[in-house]
Every structure is written in structure tokens, then in C-alpha cells.
Amino acid sequence: METINIKSAASTITIQNNASSNSISNTARINSFGGQVNFTATGDGVAFNETIGSLSLEGTGWLRTDPRSGFNNTATVQSTLNLANGLSRGANNYGVMIASGAGDSSTDGGFSTAAGLNLTGHGIAADTAFIPWMFSISRYTTTFGGVGQGSTASARFMRTDSSGNLVANNATIGEADLTTWDAQGYGSTTDLAYEVTAANAMTGALDANAAVRSIAVGGNANQTTTLALGGNTLRADAIGLGAVTSTPSFVLGTGDANRGTVTANGTSGGDLYLIHHRTNSSAAGTFTVNSVLADNGGAVNVVFGGAAADFRVNTAATNTGKVFINASGSYGTGTVPTGGVTLGSSANFNTASEINFGGGGLMIMSSGNQTIGGSTAQTLSGGANLGAMGNIYAATRTLTIGANGVFSPGNPGANATFTLQFTTGKLDFAAGSELSFDLGAAGSSDRIAFIGGTAGDWLSGSGNATLNLTLGTGFDYGSTYTIFENVSTSGFTLAGISGYDTLNYTANFVQVGNNYNLSFSAIPEPSTYALLIGGASALFFLRRRKA
Structure with missing residues (x-):
């Protein structure tokens, strides 16, 4: 069996195919350590239908699909990637998957879209309402069925439809005025989406404890938005930031006494996923965590995920579950790394029962x-x-x-x-x-x-x-x-x-x-x-x- 290891965000394997060829072994196992698996077609109207053995998410796996023959072209057909032996979440069983489209001005490349990719053999049950470890990024919102805020970069978490196809969640556009969150009726099954733009920056701070299922933040602008908790507790299953070419940044909590706490939904433990992904080297935003990552009455596991991620953690966590460092570093092959999870001077995970690194996971001790x-x-x-x-x-x-x-x-x-x-x-x-x-x-x-x-x-x-x-x-x-x-x-x-x-x-x-x-x-x-x-x-x- 052929095994292909993709080592980092700067590492790419491109599988170019058409309807009649087979460019990689049907039994091949691809281990993605934050690297990019890039599937392309030979022509805008030519579908590729590729079968490989399996895809293993060793830390974070990144699947980029581009069913076009050239920049700014438009694809007209859907392609299929079949995993004969399924999708694995890696050695620690907490692997994260990033699904991105072409990464330029194209609307093509999303999962299960008419001009995108249908991923089969993944083993996820049909009608799975929410997949917190699978994050999708595309420049334009048509990839997400028209759900979005204009023609800017967008991000969503994933689900499966009634046929078992992987598709992006149809999220609710989040209220920018955070003081009104408690009046919106948000709850533990609410999926929110935000775009980081000057006109849509989050304002104010939560004035009460809040719960949502997910928050997906996207953007193609050089802007920063802050989700200020006002000293309150936010419960969520997953929070993600995705960028295509510019530098949108997201700040979770203010760096003061009102930083508040973030934990998983429920009262008996669970998992909290924090995901950051940049689809190319020009997207240089950061995901900053100022709030305390905490338990919810039970031991909470915190999972940092993303390829070419850049987390900045500035507060000591108090969760007693595990911490998974599945976020890989930034683009480049130098010996001085950047990105991953950077710990500030007061940050630590001293209360966690285990700190586990996925393949390609990176932590930087910058200040202590x-x-x-x-x-x-x-x-x-x-x-x-x-x-x-x-x-x-x-x-x-x-x-x-x-x-x-x-x-x-x-x-x-x-x-x-x-x-x-x-x-x-x-x-x-x-x-x-x-x-x-x-x-x-x-x-x-x-x-x-x-x-x-x-x-x-x-x-x-x-x-x-x-x-x-x-x-x-x-x-x-x-x-x-x-x-x-x-x-x-x-x-x-x-x-x-x-x-x-x-x-x-x-x-x-x-x-x-x-x-x-x-x-x-x-x-x-x-x-x-x-x-x-x-x-x-x-x-x-x-x-x-x-x-």
C-alpha cells in the first residue's frame, strides 16, 4: 500500500485527473499533517472521479478542490473523490478537517455543489446536523447555497444531508451588536456566521451568559473583530476563523478583568473546538484567545485545529480535560516557526490532564x-x-x-x-x-x-x-x-x-x-x-x- 505524508501548510500534493484516468493508487493512504491535498481537473467541463484508499487527518488535514483549468475560470460539472477505506481522524482520534475551494475569485470548489466536489466514503452518517471538527472556507457565499453576507470570503462548519453528502451549515447571520444577543433567542443548536468587515464589526459586549452551537467567522478584509464577553460565560461546541487572501482577525474576549470564560455546551464535559485556517500565505490574520477556557461542570477537552493556523493564547486555562494541539504552523520551511498555538506570558494549560500534539501540531513558548x-x-x-x-x-x-x-x-x-x-x-x-x-x-x-x-x-x-x-x-x-x-x-x-x-x-x-x-x-x-x-x-x- 502506498503511503503519502504531507508535512505542513507549505507542502502540497496535487492530484490532477479527468474522467478516464487514475492518477493515484486506489489503495493509497494519504496522511495530512497540515499539508494541502489539492484536487484539480484538466478542464472546466471535465469532471475528475478519483478513488484513493483513505485520508487520515493527522492533526489537521486540508482538502482543497479546484475543478477548473485556470485562474478565474468557471467549472460546469461536479467531480467525485471516493475514499475506499474511509476517513480517519488520526492517531489521537481528534483530527480536524479543512475543506476549501479554489482560493481566488472563483465560486467553485465547495463540497457537494454543482461545480464542486462530492466526497464519498467518508463514513459520516446521513443527516448529521453538525460536524464541529470539519470547517469549510470559500471566497464567495454561493458555495454555501447563497447563505452569507455579500460577495466576500465566507466560512462555515459542515454537516451531511439526507443522502450523506458533506455540505456547509446554513448558519444564521450573527447579530453584530453583542448587547442584543440575549434577545435573539440563540441557543445550543444555533449556528452563527460573521464576516469581518469594517461595516460589520462586532460591537458592545455580552450582557448575560450565552450559548450557541457554533460561530464561523470569515472575511476577505484587513479587519479585526472582537467578541467581548463582558465577564460572562459563552458556551459553544466550535468557533472558527477562516481567511482566503487578506488578514481578517478574531479576538475572543477582552484582555482585562471582563475577559469572561468559554466552555463547551452542557454541564458534564464535552469538546470545544477552536479552528483557524488561512488558505494561502497572504492571509495573515490571527485568532486571539483572551477568555479563560474552562470546564462546564465536567471535564472539557479543548481542541486547537487548522492548517497554517495562528492562535495567540493570553490567559491560563482552567479546563481539566485534555488539550489537543492539532493546529499546524504557518507557511514557509525555515527553522524558526510561526503560527500554531503561541502562548503568551500568562498563558498555560496547567490544569489539563493531558496535552496531546497531533501530527504537525505546533506550540510556541514565546514569553515564559x-x-x-x-x-x-x-x-x-x-x-x-x-x-x-x-x-x-x-x-x-x-x-x-x-x-x-x-x-x-x-x-x-x-x-x-x-x-x-x-x-x-x-x-x-x-x-x-x-x-x-x-x-x-x-x-x-x-x-x-x-x-x-x-x-x-x-x-x-x-x-x-x-x-x-x-x-x-x-x-x-x-x-x-x-x-x-x-x-x-x-x-x-x-x-x-x-x-x-x-x-x-x-x-x-x-x-x-x-x-x-x-x-x-x-x-x-x-x-x-x-x-x-x-x-x-x-x-x-x-x-x-x-x-
Whole structure:
């Protein structure tokens, strides 16, 4: 089976087809780590009908459809992409999908439109009223059945119709005057849509707690709009910002005492999706989070998603569920990343039970050190960033795995390389901290890699962390496993190693060049010891007799 990995927003695979050709294997698996899968046709009136094996959303998957032969042309037929083996939400099962059209002045390319794409084999039930992890962006509102605010860029969350086709939600145009929200009758099944323009900026602030199902913000103007909460609580399942070519920005909450809280609908936990996507490098807006991301009476999971996303988080979250960093970084292939989820000086996720990185997920520690498991149990997991940016860019900051912290690369059943990038900062281990690694075949086991250039002195806290192993399919005591890659720190040791056959093997954690490797040595059986001792004794007495 052919596997195609698309590494970042700057990475694209273009599948151009017509009705009679087959440009990619029918069994191929495409893993999108924030990269663009671009499906095009050979002519405006020529449909492509392509079958591939599966599409896996490793963090965020981006599917761009352009059924035209040239810029500003008009397509006249619908094309079909069939997923023979279905759509997967990736290793952490929280993958996000971005669906975008052509990205210029065309109205074509949307899902299930007469001149767009029909995606089949996705496995989502018909009449699913709302899909919070699927976000659609198009320059013109005709992609959304005429629902919108004029001929400017628009964004919607997705649903399926009675035939199982993926289509954009028919959202209600949101009231710009936020003081009137409580009079509009909005509720937990209301989907709102806004366009970021000077004439339609949000004004005022909520004067009471509010609940909606989703808020989709689009725009093709260099404007910023702020949803001020006035110290109140907003409940929602998903909030998204989409941009095509300009720089629309969205601010959730004011950066003061009236920032308010945002949580999921309900009172017993759930998921809150925050999505930001820019369809090309000229769209440079940001999604700023000033409000507190909180529980709703139960543990809430917060999911950051989007390809070429740029979140700015400025407040300490209080949710006790998981935080999923599925948002990939910005365009470009340099070693200094931008975008993803950037943490401000007072921002942290210290109360979350786990911080999990989807493939391609990026977090930037811009203004302060961070601790995983400082006062409460917490796990840092996931990874598998194949691009140049890494999962965590810490630069001069210190990332500490605390006494209650566990650093566990990968996900259950999906081993991965977790990547970090420092300039002068450190990965520090406090006393009582833990490393948790799944080992399988030597080339496909968990590891921690330091990227961005020459190996450096990236480790501190020698002798404090315990390495706990889970041995899976393909594990071999005769193999050597890399634990830390591309690090020059000398003399780093572990507090202990567990999870292997301690009766028959000894674990060896040693530095080899710029890697710290783990290998195993067999312990001789008692009969072997007896032979060795007997031979030594005989040699001793023979020497005495000769003397």
C-alpha cells in the first residue's frame, strides 16, 4: 500500500485527473499533517472521479478542490473523490478537517455543489446536523447555497444531508451588536456566521451568559473583530476563523478583568473546538484567545485545529480535560516557526490532564517557561511532526517535566517522534518525573528529537526521571533504541528503567555521539556463572600447584 505524508501548510500534493484516468493508487493512504491535498481537473467541463484508499487527518488535514483549468475560470460539472477505506481522524482520534475551494475569485470548489466536489466514503452518517471538527472556507457565499453576507470570503462548519453528502451549515447571520444577543433567542443548536468587515464589526459586549452551537467567522478584509464577553460565560461546541487572501482577525474576549470564560455546551464535559485556517500565505490574520477556557461542570477537552493556523493564547486555562494541539504552523520551511498555538506570558494549560500534539501540531513558548505536571498529574503526549518546525518551539525557554508529569511521545498503538526546538533553552526533568516510551521495531518506536540544527546542550535534571517501557510488536532485545536524538549534553542519567524483563536482561542507557540510546544485555544463567566460577577456581589451584 502506498503511503503519502504531507508535512505542513507549505507542502502540497496535487492530484490532477479527468474522467478516464487514475492518477493515484486506489489503495493509497494519504496522511495530512497540515499539508494541502489539492484536487484539480484538466478542464472546466471535465469532471475528475478519483478513488484513493483513505485520508487520515493527522492533526489537521486540508482538502482543497479546484475543478477548473485556470485562474478565474468557471467549472460546469461536479467531480467525485471516493475514499475506499474511509476517513480517519488520526492517531489521537481528534483530527480536524479543512475543506476549501479554489482560493481566488472563483465560486467553485465547495463540497457537494454543482461545480464542486462530492466526497464519498467518508463514513459520516446521513443527516448529521453538525460536524464541529470539519470547517469549510470559500471566497464567495454561493458555495454555501447563497447563505452569507455579500460577495466576500465566507466560512462555515459542515454537516451531511439526507443522502450523506458533506455540505456547509446554513448558519444564521450573527447579530453584530453583542448587547442584543440575549434577545435573539440563540441557543445550543444555533449556528452563527460573521464576516469581518469594517461595516460589520462586532460591537458592545455580552450582557448575560450565552450559548450557541457554533460561530464561523470569515472575511476577505484587513479587519479585526472582537467578541467581548463582558465577564460572562459563552458556551459553544466550535468557533472558527477562516481567511482566503487578506488578514481578517478574531479576538475572543477582552484582555482585562471582563475577559469572561468559554466552555463547551452542557454541564458534564464535552469538546470545544477552536479552528483557524488561512488558505494561502497572504492571509495573515490571527485568532486571539483572551477568555479563560474552562470546564462546564465536567471535564472539557479543548481542541486547537487548522492548517497554517495562528492562535495567540493570553490567559491560563482552567479546563481539566485534555488539550489537543492539532493546529499546524504557518507557511514557509525555515527553522524558526510561526503560527500554531503561541502562548503568551500568562498563558498555560496547567490544569489539563493531558496535552496531546497531533501530527504537525505546533506550540510556541514565546514569553515564559512551562511546566508539565508541576502540581497535578499531567501527561505530554503525541507528536510526529515531520516538517521543519517541530512540535514545541521553546527557543530560550525551559520546558520542565515536573514531579507529577509524564512525557509520553506518540499515542496508544501509534509510536511517534516528539520534536522540540531550542536555541539556549532546556528540557528539564524534576525529581519524580517520568518518561513513558512504547518500543516496537527499532525504526518505529517512540523517541524525543531536538531539531533546528546542530546538537546542543538541551537536557537538564540528570538522574531525576524514570523511564517506563511498554514493549510492543516488533520489539527485540537485540535492537538499539534512540531515546534522545541530536543532543550534546554529557553525563545525563536516569533514575531508573522499568517495564522490561529484569530477570534476564540489563538495560543500558548510554550516549553515543549526539544520541542517548537504550540497549539490553542478557544476564548469564546461573549454570553459566557456575562454569565461570569453576573454571576460575581450577585455574587458581593449578597456578598454586605450579608455584
